[in-house]
Amino acid sequence: MSDVKQEAATVAPTVAVMDQLPDASIQGQSPLFHADLATVAKNGPKTGGVTFKEEALMGQITLRLNAENAEQLKAAEKALGVALPTQPLTSVVKGEVSVRWMSPDEWLIVVPGLKAFEVESALHAELSGHYQVVNISGGWTIFKLSGANVVDVLKKSTIVDVHPSVFPVGKVVSTTFAKSSAIIRRSGESEFELVVRRSFSDYLWLWIQDASREFGLVVEA
Amino acid sequence: MSQKNRLQSGGRIDRSKPLTFTYNGKQFEGFAGDTLASALLANGVDIIGRSFKYSRPRGIVAAGAEEPNAVMQLGATEATQVPNVRATQQELFSGLVSGSTNGWPSVDNDIMGLLGKVGGKMMPPGFYYKTFMYPATMWETYEKVIRKAAGLGRSPNEYDPDTYDKVNQHADLVVVGAGPAGLIAALTAARGGARVIIADEQNEFGGSLLSSKESVDGKAAGAWVAGVVKELEANENVIVLPRSTVNGYHDHNFLTIHQRMTDHIADRAPNGQVRQRYHRVRSKWVVLATGAHERPLVFGNNDVPGCMVANAVSTYINRYGVVPGNELVLMTTNDNAYRTAIDWHDAGRKVQAIVDTRKNPTGALVEAARERGITVMTGSAVIDVQGSKRVTGVSVAPISEDGSKVTGSVKKLSADTVASSGGWSPVIHLSCHTGSKPVWNEDVLGFLPGKTVQKQLTAGAINGTFNTAGALEEGKKAGLEALSKLGLSAVEVEVPATTEVKESKAMALFHVPHTKPTSQAPKQFVDYQNDVTAAGIELACREGFESIEHVKRYTAMGFGTDQGKLGNINGMAVAAKVLNQTIPQTGTTIFRPNYTPITFGAIAGRDCGALFDPERYSAMHKWHLENGAKFEDVGQWKRPWYFPKAGESMQEALNRECLATRESIGILDASTLGKIDIQGKDAREFLGRVYSNAWAKLPVGKCRYGLMLKEDGMVFDDGVTSCLAENHFLMTTTSGGAATVLNWLEFYHQTEWPELEVYFTSVTDHWATMTISGPNSRKLLEELIDGDVDVSKDSFKFMDWKPMSVAGVPARVFRISFTGELSFEINVQANYGLHVWEKLFEHGAKYDLTPYGTETMHILRAEKGFIIAGQDTDGSVHPYDLGMGWAVSMNKPFSFIGKRGMQREDCVRAERKQMVGIKTIDPNVVLPEGAQAVFDPTASIPMPMVGHISSSYWSACLGRSVALGFVKGGLDKMGEKVYYPLVDGRIVEAEICSPIFLDPKGERQNV
Amino acid sequence: MFYIYCPYCGEHREEEEFHNHGQAHIERPADPDSCTDEEWGNYMFFRKSPKGLHHEIWDHVAGCRKFFNVTRDTVTYEIKEVYKMGEQPKVVAE
């Protein structure tokens, strides 16, 4: 194995990989940076039917490979420390790593922001053949929605059935959300994670505030 | 007593809670539990509007959704106006303000009434078609008068202050209607563990039981209903929706429900509450338990206030404690309606007679009426009504056994109320919505739901099962069947006991004969809302309209907001009689969504105001806002359009931005460009197939511009794609085309060339992109680069890209240019975009770094003759039309998308419209985009048009206008004249030239 | 509003998540350059519009982004069958 790797290092890389993060002196600004959620959280209500939190600056990586290729699956598992979920619409969580099934040949890997390059590199180191690894951390953010009325807000926003009998904890779907879209994962009985696109995040934040109004919205920083 | 028709006791109203309301400016009092209609009747209000065409006074006819006349305008303020509300469905609340919709200028004295009095001759069916169609120029005038006279109500002129929303529901079973059949179906399914939604348009569940004196399960019907509702509400898998009309039944068991949440409480929703909710429901199965509407009979002057549907009279008495008159004449074709006369009699008022059209009725109810001493006139009919603003009497005559003619002398009776019943029409509307054709049933004397592909069950009166015992039995059966279809186990549900009433056979009579032929008899109304009479339908048939669908359109029967709920079947019966055929031979009746009118508020939900359409922002949006940008919509993106300084006009700002860029340095937020990460060993091959030019040999570190064509050879998108590594490319697309292009690539990969090893992932949002452009841009970049990266002319050439750190942030910098100037496109992870952007300004101040927006970008590129896909292309131009043959590689081994299409006869002919530069002879004239080109401005109109202007601007850098446009054979007409006749009459003379107005050799960008 | 089974996601989803891409089983000619104008015209422009069974391509655009085939009755709007790209329909018109 080590011979093969050495050989690979001598030829030009077939894909360009770059650590895209600056050093810690430069603070990243999440898609909802402008909303100043810390102040909203401090001044806003402390109780309500719905709680909102932006899990800002997480690392997101898209992984494409052939799920019927056992070697690739093994390599990905080695790099991630957890096997890729191959059952449609499922996810796995292990420690700081969570992996969402997106499509038969696509997964979304979420890790702490500072770990993204490490995981990206590990995937490149382990995988061979036809695959794609793309760091998309700047393009997405994660909204965490929870509370007694979280399902009521989701029912106003998305067309998928979120009843626990068909949407158990761990299920993940890509679907429409209001007039935009989201990758929705049930992370608890009454807790959901929405992975949303950066450019739509302000619209979705406005939407969630409006849809939650009748239940009371608590913002956590 | 103010409520002169109110009974001292009885009904489901609360006499301890009086409510004050306003109708047509006058104050009245009703009770909690009333509808607006029952309260008006309690107060003896006879006229609630004027008719559509003849402007005749009209009163309340029915008690539910089928009411054709009592259509009200509600709202205490301008902002809360709601038109088209049926008074029979509006619950009374304190402070309710209502008014007649029909009857401009006043219901009691109407100028249109004059027209009505002159009579039907003046306004026969098809009147609008025949009279108002010509001359067309007068239509606007007619329309204003007719629309107003037609009384369609009016929408508010101010913003609705209330909140409406939409909810997506999923269910195992939706039960429509909470009468006895629906209730027991829902109960059965819920006990079996199904996820159930039960909806009913009324404020209380119970349906027919609410206005009946029957006992169920040995107790008052209401008590049984309350018990069932309690059990349903306690079940967490059941959603109970009162005041909720299932308005539409769509494909694949999708239903829409309009729920009115606070309309019964106040004029405006109490603070924080949602006024109305629109449920969008996907259900595995559906039980339609929608009941039936009683049909009135068609007889002379049957629209005079006081003429009502029999069951409605019973409802007002039993449910609301209101007897809407003093002297009743009941005309019926069946036993069932005898209840109305009995209820009237038992309420202590006078029943003049029951006029039964049958020769020898014998049922239990007939006996019960006779026992009470009520006169029953058999084999007779009410053929005419006296009175104008209220019934004063009726003409009764014996009729033949088949109901076709009057057989004896006419007798007059005094009466102020005429209740009539021609039997019951099952409410099959929802079943019709999905395209199912209803079927006539001779026993029911009505249409039943037809064959359907929906997962639909039916129970109760919709099946023609009009007795409570039968409805309960069918409801239980439907509930059990749903459970079995859903794969759930059957459960025990006991059908409660009811009292059986023996009824004798009903008579099939719809249109009551008169001593005169229909055309000369007093008006016999079929459709109250649209003023369609039996004579009108006969005339339509005689004029050659034989299909009932044509008759309906010609006469407007069933085209009101009530959709002909009361009139359609009577109308078909009239047509069938004239055409000498049966009702099923005449046709069927199809109902379409919505079942009753729905507010725009409920349809819009929260998709209004700031949430009407998503606004997409780049990572630098906050800076743009703080620096006074004016924005332009590009797709859903808000892009800076230009950045005016205080006091600057738009043109002044553009001039400044353009000059600053050409003279020093400008900066553009280009983050909205679509970006696609492409990886795989066949990535190059794939690019070669989807772009018109060659990609096989593009070296790592290089960028290339490409045109994307459709199979027909026409340009649909363009952009620069860069080779990041041997098997790794970054494609850019237009801002508006990002999603379309990604989809296009996936489509070809998944459906045509799955064997190619390539993956595509969108990275549009991941990268913040800023372009610095102008002679000083290298100096600024060099200042911000960390470490030792050479960006000099020779080591960082035009169309190169390099990774480097800019302002401390890892970046990919592309030396590409859309302005013709020395330019660098800096891409950083979007969370650091604003940081780098601000650092550029910190260091760029000394160069007067100037932000510019899309408009300056457009001007600068037009000076260079660069196209904008979507502005200079419209799906009908191929690369050669654009003079961009250099971007086509005909020698590629694979026949790329668009190659074959471009070689079609039409694509290779001479004299195609080709893109050229257009220089106006007067340099100060800026041609409007879209201006049409002609070669001969003296040609007679219509002049032969030879092209148009696609881009046109004032160029501050050149001190003149520049334009790009299409001209027939333009590429071979350099230096020739072309003319643009404008809408204001001017003709602008111009010269055809190269589209490259500035720096044709490209020296400015190669520095 | 259709309710469409995505063969990749393995469940029914609302129509809003999908995009119709027209008639299925139209293969791009292997050698377009040797097609006559008529052959190329047929490939590009001519489409069936049957009353009854129709095979269409749909794209689960808001979901897994996979294309697949749907056999739909254009009269009743019933979906008779859903099958992956490259597969042949089992339900076909007489």
Ligand SMILES: [Zn+2]
């Ligand atoms: Zn899918």
